[in-house]
Amino acid sequence: MYYMTKKLIQVKNISKQFPGVLANDKVSLDIEKGEIHAIVGENGAGKSTLMNIIYGLYEPTEGEIFFEGEPVEINSPLDAINLGIGMVHQHFMLLPSFTVAENIVLGTEPRKNRIFMDFKEAVSRTEELSKTYGLKVDPYRKVESLSVGIQQRIEILKVLYKGADILILDEPTAVLTPQEAEDLFNVIRKLVKDLGKTIIIITHKLQEVLAISDRVSVMRHGKMIGTLETKDADEQILAEMMVGREVLFEKLHKEKIPKEKVLSVKGIKARDNRDLIALDQVSFSLNAGEILGIAGVEGNGQSELVEVLTGLRKMEEGTFTVKGIEVFNKSPREIRDLGIAHVPEDRLATGLSSEATIWENMLMGIQHTEPYAIKGIHMNKKKIMERSDRLIEEFDIRTPTGDLPAGNLSGGNMQKMVIAREFSFNTPILIIAQPTRGVDVGAIEFIHSQIIEKRNKGAAILLVSADLDEIFRLSDRIITLYEGKITGEFLNGEISKKDIGLYMTGKHMDLAGRGASNE
């Protein structure tokens, strides 16, 4: 090469054909040394695919990659690692039954006598890294027992352990609390400034793009739409580039609805999967026509609360009443029949079957009822398909036909499918967890408007989200959960995002204490 270049990675005309889907269509991208480069795009735009190609996980159908000006063949992650590329994947790549230290050193373990794993060394290296970057982890803990926030940290430590100079972060903040996201950004800035690393970050949160990146590239339908300097961009511009039309960040219209208590929870106590107390004396009530947001750092009992209320987890003490009917450890079937629908936090694990077709997924819960089951036995395929096709249309689920396996859908469309199904039951109560996790802006807008519409029609909605913006945007009332206990209850507008964080982390006691001492 005759000229010096800042260009670290150049992707030229990369295409990737999956059976039936052209995920990348002649995509080109330049990454400069020392920059933070954001990539945005709707669900299924092909961002992850592109990154997986750079990381050697997918073989491109055509196209070339240049590294420091030289053409390279990246045939496996090992090649990428050897080029100094590290990647944090959209889905965790952690071994649940292994310890944190084992996960971090996986692939390049420190050794004793060349063949034995050196656990001590692995632990001390983990501790060292953890200190250097301020990412606290317990090296001895098994990953399966850790919260997603911690798991995200481990993923980043893994990459740093391998000494990567280029870090690809695919939606690292999707499951983080604002505070955790902020911490992560600090680490990222430090990595770039102090250590000269290069970062590629994918996110659906446009504020984050604006806050952290130097440049941003936008993808749509497998094509690269363009790259711009972040200072020249704003949310509106990016959103338009992403969806190819104007996106209106409308203020959501909330109607006043007469209050009627439909769900009241009294003194619930329950345990988590590790048999530790996850909910302790939780009591609250929910009215028709309101959205009650549950704010909390993940792992503080939100998941367990939702599971208890939907019959997926047993409670030890307490009870709740649905429109006056008392519930203690009833089955999900019985609870559904009382009029509770549920959008679960983990759509892949709980909310759908990826092997089953879309129409089969849409059928769950009403498969034994008329007119979809004639006399409760014979499936009425015609009626079932009609309903499924109607929902696909209403909820703008992007699929050629309802006869395809749900696993073929992109994450955002899967989420829309789950929401479509649960909303279609028209229950008086909806329990909605993480409705927009990993979902693109266009879809977020759509889902939010659907939730509000439900509320305006008089449904009582319990909303659990790790995304504080979402909580504040949708809720009428907010309660905070910390270590299984309710630490505060507020009407929306009563408290700032910043202050609520103190309730979510149990530091409100300090606040109260400080307040007291001030007096």
Added chain:
Amino acid sequence: MNSKLFKKDLEYIVSLVLSISASLLIGALIMMANGRSPAVGYGALLKGAFGSKYNMANTFAKTVPLVLTGLATAISFRSGIFNIGGEGQLYLGAFAAAYVGITFTTLPKGIGIILAIIAGALVGGLYAFVPGLLKVKYKIDEVITTIMLNTVAVFFTSYLVNYPFATTRGKLNGTEIIADQFHLSRLIRLSTLNTSIFFMGFIALLIYYLMEKTSTGYDFKLVGQNSLFARFGGINDRRQMIIAMVLSGALCGLAGVFEVLGVHYRFLQNISPGYAWDGMLVALIVKNNPIGVIIMSIFFGALKTGSISMENATSIPSELVLVIQSIIILFIAGEAGFKEKFKEWNAGRKVKQKAGERNA
């Protein structure tokens, strides 16, 4: 929309046919290496399986236990619980039928046969209920318990027919012959094909309907695909699993019943040469599709009758047939993989071609 799906089915059938052809070709090579003529060999095989009414009857006679145990496998595997204990359930079901047939000798024909069928299904189902319960209640792996229970059933029935229920006529390790009115009539002279094939057809239809057309079939399938999702959606996944297991056991029990009522007219110590295993294989090959089970059972039945004729007619040893059969199975199992590899290779070639065009 539907043409797309049809295309997929067609593709599957084409690649299945290709796989079978490829393995038959390998079989032909093996025969040639052994100095035999594949034309003569396969000719004899085909003739043996379908050459006459009698041969066809034999082929179909072989499908009865295969279809029933195959459907049993399909139903349990589809529901996410693995019943490997079909052999044991079959033995106990067969014994139960024989017991009815030698005890209630005064019952009229119809009632007697129905009673024997119910008894066999019940006993088979109950024997499957135990591992099902252990699985659902205590999370004890059903694969290991059902394998163990197979051996237990074989030994237990062996005890029964050698001591309390041993026949007093002839040196035979079996029960007495069941009363005349329990015998299902034979359909073709010299062949063991009997009216149980109609029962089988009826049961297969019923199971097909249950699995593919009813809400309960949907429940089974979704429990098998993602039991958490099923529970979330209001299905009692544990109960469903136990029901699937019991149903599966009952079908295996029925396979045993028909061996007694239609073929041997008594319980014999080694009544099954491993029908349940063959049935499992059949179901796995067609990915637990009930219609597929029937078609594949006929194929396997034909292979079995045909290979016997081939051995007798050409002196190609039957072991060689086993070798060829295992290769056929392997190729069918690899069908999807071969297809994918071929597509990848083809795609790669196209891209290279394109690149070549660009360069030129």
Added chain:
Amino acid sequence: MQEERLNKRQVKGMLKQVLNLTLIQHTIRTATPLILAALGGLLTEHAGMLNIGMEGMILLGSFFGVLGSYYFGSSLAGVVLAGLVGLVVGLIFAIFVIDLKSDEFIVGIAINIFAGGLTVFLLRSIFGVKGAFSSPDIIPLPRLNFPGISSIPFLNVILNNHSIFVYLSWIFVALIYIYLYKTPYGIWLRASGEYPEALETAGVSPKKMKYIGSIVCGILCGFAGSHLSLGYLTLFTENMSANRGFVALAAIIFGTANPIKTFAAALMFGFFDALGIRLQVVGVPSQFTQMIPYVATIVALFILTKRQLAKKKRDREGAA
């Protein structure tokens, strides 16, 4: 009173007849082929593949063990040949299951059918016999005697004079334990079964690990077979694997694929087999004595699980 005591004495006498050192010897001998095969099978189990083709792999090992020993006049040659054949079959299993994404059940069953057919076919075409082949020219595996312990009566009976694979199997248990839990390669193998994508993104090919697991399984099953036909016995008969592959599979599941627990499970199986044969002599019908290992496995599983559940409950109540 008098009578009862007599009965007790009788029972004691029976127990004495049943429980003696030969029981332990028998246990060890019966367990060895199971241990070898199960050690192989647990590797594929860790790599995420259930191998029910072990039965066929053992049978092939038995045949080729005899073939090698007979033709080369050396038991080592037999073992090597059996191991090689195991390797090839393990490789075939891997190609179909990993690369062609075939159902592992089907591939396993196909291997079993294949082995049953091929061994009989070769028996006839190579040795010209059917059913069984034995010959003084089949050189058996050596037996080991440790002079050091021959003076200690108990240990002498139990530990001395076993075929070499008996001792090797114990060493393999330790080696495989160390491999799985103390080396990076073991971690990779386990990772390849638990979450292959995680391993792949860490720069190690999970496919390679699965191949290694499958091939080593084939080799160990080949060894198990050659032990059966050259160490335990000195002959080959059709179907002589006699369901040992399935029992080994049960031992793996029972031992949760942990080499030490699987070893214990295989020993338990051997013990109940030995006990069964001895109980016949005191008058229990053979159909029931032969049932014992199988019933015992289920009962043991049940008790273990119940105990675990109870312990969990106790822990919880302790915590609360």
Added chain:
Amino acid sequence: GQKETPTDGENDTSADVDEDSVEETKVALVVAGGLGDRSFYDSSHEGVEKAEEELGIEYKVYECRNDPSLFTDQLVQASEYAPIVAIVGHEFHDVAQEIAEEFPDVYYIYVDTEIEGIDNLIAISYAENEGSFLAGALAAMLTEEDSIGMVGGMDIPVIRNFEVGYKAGAEYINPEITVETIFAEDFEDPAKGKEGATALYSRGADIVFQVAGKTGEGVFEAAEEMGKYAIGVDTDQRYINPDVIVASMVKKVGLSIYDTIENIQKGEIEPGKVVYYGLEQDGVGMGYGTDDMEQFATDEMKAKLEEIKEKIVSGEIEVPEAK
């Protein structure tokens, strides 16, 4: 031609046979298991082989490999192939009767059964208990420990018939003798046979009689390893290991099949009857191997056995029979 009018005279039948033997008489041998057991089935095979050599017949073997779904098929195919079908295995009990009625022109020689009254079926029954009586007597004379054993394949009537005879024979010589039996419940697992025999030897027995097919191969190995002795079964098995197999209880399946084929050819048979092959008919007996083998049974012992045999034949000794 099937379903012709049944022939009722011997002349007709023999005429039929003569017609066929213008070229060569064909014989089909149908076995329930498979050849290669070095005992029962192989012995029957020897019979047809001998018939091929000496009577000039042509034969084909139909193996059912212990698969009951093949019994009928193979028997039908065999009946269509040959006018004389030899059936070997008690498993055919029902099937043989059924098919024999369907093919009235075919002669069936059914070994190991006592079926009577079917015109074209000649049943051959062996007095295993009588032969085993001699084996037991010999074992009792040879043992130095006054303790002998037996390993049976399965606890089934045929095998139990060996057991009772064996025990009675041993007790005839020495009423105080210990005789223990272990059933492997498997005819194809030599390892199990070895363990069974080892258990018997270590309990004090020094001679073990094997009646267990391939499982029995393990008995011989155990004997060799423990420096003890074994008795073979069905064929003269001494050749397998002449150092430890002291003798065999021979069931002359081959001989009886050969005889019967010959008789059919000569037209000298009484159809529908059971032919007993006991000691009297020389259908069972003891085999001591060939002359070049070391003889464990001394001449006196052989003489004693001869004496016992006479007594059994004359009815002086009554040998028990298993149910």
